[in-house]
Amino acid sequence: MSGLDEERLARAYLLRVAEPPAPALHAFVADQGPLAAAKAVRADDCPPRVRDETAARRDVERAEDDLAVADRLGARLVIPEDDEWPAWPLLCLDQAGRRGVQGMAQPLALWVRGDARLDTVTEAAIAVVGSRAATGYGEHVGGELAYGLAGHEISVFSGAAYGIDGAAHRGALAGSGVTVALLGCGVDAGYPAGHVALLNKIAERGGLVVSEYPPGTSPARHRFLVRNRLIAALSQGTVVVEAGRRSGARNTATTAGVLGKVVMAVPGPVTSAMSIGCHELIQESGATLVTSIDDVIAQAGKLGALPGERASARRPTDRLGPDALRVHEALDRGQGKSAEEIAAESGVPLVRVRALLSALEIDEFAQRCDNGWKRSAARRGRR
Amino acid sequence: MSGLDEERLARAYLLRVAEPPAPALHAFVADQGPLAAAKAVRADDCPPRVRDETAARRDVERAEDDLAVADRLGARLVIPEDDEWPAWPLLCLDQAGRRGVQGMAQPLALWVRGDARLDTVTEAAIAVVGSRAATGYGEHVGGELAYGLAGHEISVFSGAAYGIDGAAHRGALAGSGVTVALLGCGVDAGYPAGHVALLNKIAERGGLVVSEYPPGTSPARHRFLVRNRLIAALSQGTVVVEAGRRSGARNTATTAGVLGKVVMAVPGPVTSAMSIGCHELIQESGATLVTSIDDVIAQAGKLGALPGERASARRPTDRLGPDALRVHEALDRGQGKSAEEIAAESGVPLVRVRALLSALEIDEFAQRCDNGWKRSAARRGRR
Numbered sequence: 001m002s003g004l005d006e007e008r009l010a011r012a013y014l015l016r017v018a019e020p021p022a023p024a025l026h027a028f029v030a031d032q033g034p035l036a037a038a039k040a041v042r043a044d045d046c047p048p049r050v051r052d053e054t055a056a057r058r059d060v061e062r063a064e065d066d067l068a069v070a071d072r073l074g075a076r077l078v079i080p081e082d083d084e085w086p087a088w089p090l091l092c093l094d095q096a097g098r099r100g101v102q103g104m105a106q107p108l109a110l111w112v113r114g115d116a117r118l119d120t121v122t123e124a125a126i127a128v129v130g131s132r133a134a135t136g137y138g139e140h141v142g143g144e145l146a147y148g149l150a151g152h153e154i155s156v157f158s159g160a161a162y163g164i165d166g167a168a169h170r171g172a173l174a175g176s177g178v179t180v181a182l183l184g185c186g187v188d189a190g191y192p193a194g195h196v197a198l199l200n201k202i203a204e205r206g207g208l209v210v211s212e213y214p215p216g217t218s219p220a221r222h223r224f225l226v227r228n229r230l231i232a233a234l235s236q237g238t239v240v241v242e243a244g245r246r247s248g249a250r251n252t253a254t255t256a257g258v259l260g261k262v263v264m265a266v267p268g269p270v271t272s273a274m275s276i277g278c279h280e281l282i283q284e285s286g287a288t289l290v291t292s293i294d295d296v297i298a299q300a301g302k303l304g305a306l307p308g309e310r311a312s313a314r315r316p317t318d319r320l321g322p323d324a325l326r327v328h329e330a331l332d333r334g335q336g337k338s339a340e341e342i343a344a345e346s347g348v349p350l351v352r353v354r355a356l357l358s359a360l361e362i363d364e365f366a367q368r369c370d371n372g373w374k375r376s377a378a379r380r381g382r383r
Numbered sequence: 384m385s386g387l388d389e390e391r392l393a394r395a396y397l398l399r400v401a402e403p404p405a406p407a408l409h410a411f412v413a414d415q416g417p418l419a420a421a422k423a424v425r426a427d428d429c430p431p432r433v434r435d436e437t438a439a440r441r442d443v444e445r446a447e448d449d450l451a452v453a454d455r456l457g458a459r460l461v462i463p464e465d466d467e468w469p470a471w472p473l474l475c476l477d478q479a480g481r482r483g484v485q486g487m488a489q490p491l492a493l494w495v496r497g498d499a500r501l502d503t504v505t506e507a508a509i510a511v512v513g514s515r516a517a518t519g520y521g522e523h524v525g526g527e528l529a530y531g532l533a534g535h536e537i538s539v540f541s542g543a544a545y546g547i548d549g550a551a552h553r554g555a556l557a558g559s560g561v562t563v564a565l566l567g568c569g570v571d572a573g574y575p576a577g578h579v580a581l582l583n584k585i586a587e588r589g590g591l592v593v594s595e596y597p598p599g600t601s602p603a604r605h606r607f608l609v610r611n612r613l614i615a616a617l618s619q620g621t622v623v624v625e626a627g628r629r630s631g632a633r634n635t636a637t638t639a640g641v642l643g644k645v646v647m648a649v650p651g652p653v654t655s656a657m658s659i660g661c662h663e664l665i666q667e668s669g670a671t672l673v674t675s676i677d678d679v680i681a682q683a684g685k686l687g688a689l690p691g692e693r694a695s696a697r698r699p700t701d702r703l704g705p706d707a708l709r710v711h712e713a714l715d716r717g718q719g720k721s722a723e724e725i726a727a728e729s730g731v732p733l734v735r736v737r738a739l740l741s742a743l744e745i746d747e748f749a750q751r752c753d754n755g756w757k758r759s760a761a762r763r764g765r766r
Contacts, residue, residue: 137652267650267662269520270674279650279674282665289672291653291662 004081010038011079011109012063016214017041017054020226023097023105024049030322031347034079034108062214069215074203075113075187080106080322084117087325089125089234092259094329101258104229107212111187113199114208121178121208122234125155126300127256128171129231129249130164130241135274138164138242141266143171145239148293150177154300157182157235159224160195160209164241164249169202176205182231183211184223191219228252229259237262237300239290243277250277253287262300264290323348327356328365328375336372387464393421394462394492395446399597400424400437403609406480406488407432413705414730417462417491445597452598457586458496458570463489463705467500470708472508472617475642477712484641487612490595494570496582497591504561504591505617508538509683510639511554512614512632513547513624518657521547521625524649526554528622531676533560537683540565540618542607543578543592547624547632552585559588565614566594567606574602611635612642620645620683622673626660633660636670645683647673706731710739711748711758719755 011034018025028050029037040046041054067077078084096104112118128146130138146156146168156172156179159165165181172179181202183189187209190196203209212230213223228251232238238256243249243265257263265287268275281287290296323346330346331337339357343350357373360366367376394417401408411433412420423429424437450460461467479487495501511529513521529539529551539555539562541548548564555562564585566572570592573579586592595613596606611634615621621639626632626648640646648670651658664670673679706729713729714720722740726733740756743749750759 137654141653266653267658267665267672269652270524270649271520275650276674279672282650282672283674283678289650289662289665291659291666295666 007034007081009063010034017057021105022053025053026105066214079109084119086119086122089122111211114203121155125235127157127231127235127238128168129252132161132163134163139167142167142241146171147175150175179207181209184227185219186215186217188215232256239264241266242274245276247277263287324356331375333375336369336374338372390417390464392446393417400440404488405436408436409488449597462492467502469502469505472505494594497586504538508618510540510614510618510621511551515544515546517546522550525550525624529554530558533558562590564592567610568602569598569600571598615639622647624649625657628659630660646670707739714758716758719752719757721755
């Protein structure tokens with residue numbers, strides 16, 4: 001862990017005191033910065049909605065312990081102030097939140113096990129998800145798809161459950177690919193017990209084990225659902241391999257759709273209860289039927305989300321910090337806006353907006369126009 | 384066989400001399416009537432395109448023999464002049480032909496085995512088709528769907544091949560339903576050999592065995608493709624249960640789509656070569672994924688094509704002969720047309736158009752307006 005120690009301690013504290021997703025706290029931190037926000041929460045001197053999210057645990061002072069425990073596990077806390085923070089993929093959560101979708105707040109920070117950079121693994125990433133009670137067919141197909149993604153240097157994102165999640169990680173590992181497990185519990189929870197060795201292998205072989213829950217947090221059903229938004233947000237598309245009529249994998253797929261990601265489903269025998277959810281996603285939710293790795297890549301490629309384009313497009317945007325991204329988000333392509341308007345819309349202080357606009361202009365993300373600022377035409381191809 | 388003996392003989396002759404589909408001959412017969420058309424073909428006194436279609440066999444005088452053979456088989460020749468001619472369902476072939484789709488001519492008549500009325504069995508009908516080389520899964524699902532259709536008093540239409548076709552007929556028979564086999568050979572060809580008993584059972588148990596090919600015609604690949612348009616036209620929707628990458632069932636589905644019918648496909652394991660065609664139909668051709676009889680009925684019901692509506696809508700239109708249908712087809716809902724314009728568009732002689740328009744007015748199919756005639760608003764709900 002290097003630098004930004006105060007911010008990291010502040011965010012470790014905030015992650016401990018608020019149960020994700022904590023949209024009011026996230027907005028408060030974005031507005032005040034983590035240090036001032038943590039101070040205000042500790043002092044119980046914060047807006048009512050932030051107070052609601054933090055009141056129950058604001059006295060829990062475990063940040064240093066959590067960081068120490070994580071360190072012993074070979075884990076770290078990645079914060080938005082870090083270079084490796086996956087700012088672009090997570091922006092879609094803000095956008096959905098602004099559209100009024102509940103529960104879409106960005107994480108305040110992420111606990112991460114494994115050596116890979118968190119931003120790098122999200123560059124080209126597909127979520128492969130499905131039922132715990134998978135059939136042999138589903139495990140075979142999930143494993144094959146993940147193996148194929150590995151061969152195309154696309155990261156596999158999934159949960160850590162038995163069934164499809166495990167098959168996906170094993171398939172990616174068999175293909176020497178990068179695979180990322182998002183947990184609904186602490187990275188040290190050892191859950192599910194039968195996957196402890198698999199999770200260790202993921203972290204050791206170039207993948208990541210990721211959670212927004214502090215070390216020691218136990219698994220819970222609502223946490224898996226909250227976690228699903230991160231699987232959907234951090235990947236460019238989600239493939240549901242098998243899902244029963246009620247299935248957490250369908251929740252991930254629905255969230256991916258809300259976030260504007262590609263949603264895909266693998267068909268199966270109509271006689272199999274484990275394919276009902278996939279068929280319903282195709283029939284009712286507009287998921288695209290995919291039968292092979294080629295289908296998955298073709299679909300994800302339609303959004304311009306996979307390698308090639310990203311490889312060349314990545315460098316410039318990676319230099320932008322979270323405030324710059326928010327300012328950029330507030331810019332239109334057509335009409336210009338004043339710095340004041342941009343400050344109001346992005347929530348970034350006006351003085352900082354002015355500085356960032358100049359920086360964005362140099363990097364060709366923004367350009368001046370008659371009535372203010374707009375997005376640069378040079379970057380029209382970016383999402 | 385009762386009445387219309389001359390027309391029946393003429394059409395039996397014409398079916399013998401032209402290989403279906405024979406669009407020029409069909410148009411010629413529609414224009415001249417079967418007696419004059421047969422006379423002109425025999426005399427080699429017909430338009431060049433009709434001559435092209437009939438030159439090779441115009442000397443084959445087998446009409447009386449064909450009718451006698453059919454009679455011995457318990458078969459009959461149903462002609463457009465008969466009450467039981469399924470004029471409405473077949474109209475879509477004319478419409479497609481006018482849009483320039485090749486090979487969509489109506490049949491000149493149909494050889495039919497079985498006691499059911501041909502028009503009645505098409506009132507509520509779904510085609511269930513698929514590969515000869517079906518898997519156990521496909522045969523199970525095809526049989527179950529047909530059984531379910533039987534339970535809803537919906538006729539099953541299919542070919543007579545091994546695999547899905549046979550499973551569909553057996554399923555419908557098991558459900559005591561009406562099932563109709565469309566052949567690509569004569570109704571007496573005994574093809575495929577292993578399905579002779581099945582075809583007999585279909586004809587004996589309230590279903591029909593149907594072909595536009597005269598008795599004795601041998602099966603041929605191109606005839607199965609030509610036959611497919613009748614399966615598609617005579618049903619309100621087509622379900623493909625299993626289909627390989629190249630499959631005649633896909634041809635039927637594509638034709639059904641061209642004819643404006645509901646196209647459905649059953650998914651299966653992505654590891655099964657016999658489901659590739661179904662998945663591609665869903666991915667590339669807009670076929671609707673269906674997993675159950677409920678799905679099939681819901682889909683077909685969307686076009687208002689199945690019972691209920693049809694039951695009440697049927698009576699009036701069944702009284703219309705082919706000329707009246709063509710005149711009705713030529714009418715618009717919005718703008719009026721003169722009788723001359725309608726004659727030109729329908730190809731029905733002006734004097735007959737005038738008489739038919741009055742008849743159509745009485746039946747509320749047509750109404751007078753400022754500048755001539757248009758379709759009656761009272762029947763707006765009809766297709």
